[in-house]
Amino acid sequence: MTTAPAPAPARSSREVYRDAVAKLLPDEPRLVVLDSDTGLFGGVDFGSAADRYLNLGIAEHTLMGAAAGLAREGRIPLVNTMAAFASSRAVEAVKIDIAMGNLPVLIAATHSGVSAGHLGPTHHALEDLAVMRALPHMTVVVPGDAAGTEELLRQALALDGPVYLRLGRGATPDLPAGPPLRLGKAQQLRTGTDITLAACGPYPVLAALEAADLLEGEGITANVLHLHTVKPLDTSALLSSLGVGDTVITVEEHWRSGGFGSAVAEALSAVRPVRVHRMALPDEFVPVAGSQRYLIERGGISARTIAEQARKSVESHRGGTR
Template identity: 75%
Template sequence: MTAPSSSATTSLPPALPRPESGAKPRSSREVYRDLLAELLPADERLVCLDSDTGLFDGVDFGAGSGRYLNVGIAEHTLMGAAAGLARTGRIPVVNTMAAFAASRAIEAVKIDIALNNLPVRIMATHSGVSAGHLGPTHHALEDLAVLRALPNMTVVVPADAASTEDLVRQALEQPGPVYVRLGRNATPDLPPGPPVRLGEAQVLRWGTDVTLAACGPYPVHAALAAADLLDADGVDATVLHVHTVKPLDVETLLAVVPRGGTVVTVEEHWRAGGFGSAVAETLTELIPVRVQRVAMPDAFVPVAGDQKYLLERAGVGALTIAARARAALARPRRAAR
C-alpha cells in the first residue's frame, strides 16, 4: 500500500440521489456500504479495514481495491492497525459489530485511538438488538454509554437512509475519532426535515406541550407515532431526531424545551449511561426540567427474536412513549422551597 499522494482527492464526490418517496426501505449499514464503495476509489486517504463482517462480499471497490483489508475476526488488532494507519495520514474506516466495538476492542479504541485523537471511523453494525436472533452476546445495549465516555470521541446514530449518507460523509471529514452506530435491518425513511448536520438535532415536528427526543431508527419512528397518539388527546408534541449523541446539541434542546417542561427520551439502549442519560445530565444542569427515559430495562434480553419484537416487548414503542408523556404532564410539580 502506497502513501497518499499530494494529488489525493480532498473533497468527496457529490451526494448520491436520495430515495424517491415509496422507495424500498434500506438499512443504514447497506447505505453506508454502497456509499463507501463510491468514495473509496476517489479518495486515496480512505482505507477500509474489515473484521470478516461479510458486509462487503461482492463489492467492487475498483481503483480502491488495494485499500480494502480484511484482518479477520480480530477486533483488537483491527483498532490497533487503524490507529497506525491514521498516524500516516490515512483515514481508516473500520468495520465490526457494535457489540464487539464496545467490549472486545474497547481497550484499543481508548488507548490507541481516543487518547491520540486519531481520525479513525468506527462503523459499528448490528447495533442495539438488531441481531436479536443471536442473543445477548451480540446485542449492543451499552455502546453509547461506553463510547460517549471517551474523550475526543464523536458518537453518531443515523435514523434512516438519507441521514446515514449525510452523516457518514460528514463523519469522514471530522478531525478526530468517530463512532457511527449502524442498524442491521431496513427501516422506513423519516419525513422531510431540516438539513442533516452532524452535531445538530433535527426538529421533525413542532409542539408546545412535551418534547419527544429520540435516537436511532426505531425510536425516532416510535416517537413520531407517539406524537400522533398524543395529538388525538390534545397534547402537542415536538419530535427531535437526535442523531449526534456526542457532542449533544444543547442549543436546540434548550430552544425546544421550556423551563419546567417535560422531555421524553427514546433509545435502543439500556437506561444506564446512554442517550437519555446524556440529555438528563445536560438539561438538569442548565434548567429545571423533567426528563422521562424510555429505554431497554436493566436486564439482559432473555429471549431471541427480531428487532421490532424485542423492542416492543421491552416497552420501547409508541404506546409506552405516549403513556410516559401523559403521566409526566399529569403529575403535579413539587413547589419550590
C-alpha cells in the same frame, strides 16, 4: 392510465454505508477500509482502490490498533465490525490507540442495539453509547434511517478526530422529511408546546413520532427532536424545545444506564432544572430471540408507552392526576 411507480424498498443503514464507501474509496486516496470478516463488502468492486480494502479477520483488537497506525501515517481508516465487539472486546484499543491520540478513525459498528436480535445477547449492543460517549474526543453518531446515513457519513469523515457510527442490521423505514442533516444539530420533526420527545435511533424516532400523533388527538402537542448526534449533544435545541411543562422524554434502543437519556439528563441538569424521563430497555440481558422491533417493544418502547408517559407528565404539570 399511468401507474404510479412502486415505492423503493426499505434499506438498512449498513447497506447504504457500504455503497457510500464503495463510491468514496476510489476518489479519496487517504481512505482505507479495514474489515473484520463481516461479509458486508462481499462482492463489492472497489476498482482501482481494491488494494485499500483489507480484511484482517475476526481480530477486532488488532483491527483498532492497525487503524490507529494508519491514521498516524496520514490515512483515514474506516473500521468495520459489529457494535457488540467494538464496544466490549476491542474497547481497550479504541481507548488507548485511537481516542487517546485523537486520531481520525471512523468505527462503523453494525448490528447495534438489538438489531441482531436473532443471535441473542452475546450479539446485542446495548451498552455501546455509554462506552463510546465516555471516551474523550469521540464523536458518536446514530443515523435515524438509511437515507440519512450517507450524508452523516460524509460529514463525519470531515472531522479531525475519532467517530463511532452506530448502524443497524436490517432495513428500517425512512423518517419523514425534516431540516437538513447537520452533524451535532438536532432535527425538529414535530412542533408543540406541551412536552418534548427526544429520540435517538430509527425505531425510537418512529415511535416518538407515532406517539406525538396519538397525543395530538387528545389535545397535547409535542416537540419531536431527532438527535442523531449523541456526542456532541445539541443542548441548545433541547432547551429551546422545552414547553411549559419543562419535561423531556428520551427514547432510545439502549440500556437505561449511561446511554442517550443519561446524556440528555446530564446536559440539561447543568443549565436548567428539567424533568427527564428516560425510556430505554431495562437494565437486563434480553432472554429471548426475536426481531429488532419486537425486542424493542418487548422492552417497553412503543408509541403507546411513550404517549402514556407523556400524558402523565402533562397531567402532572396541569394539576391533574399523577
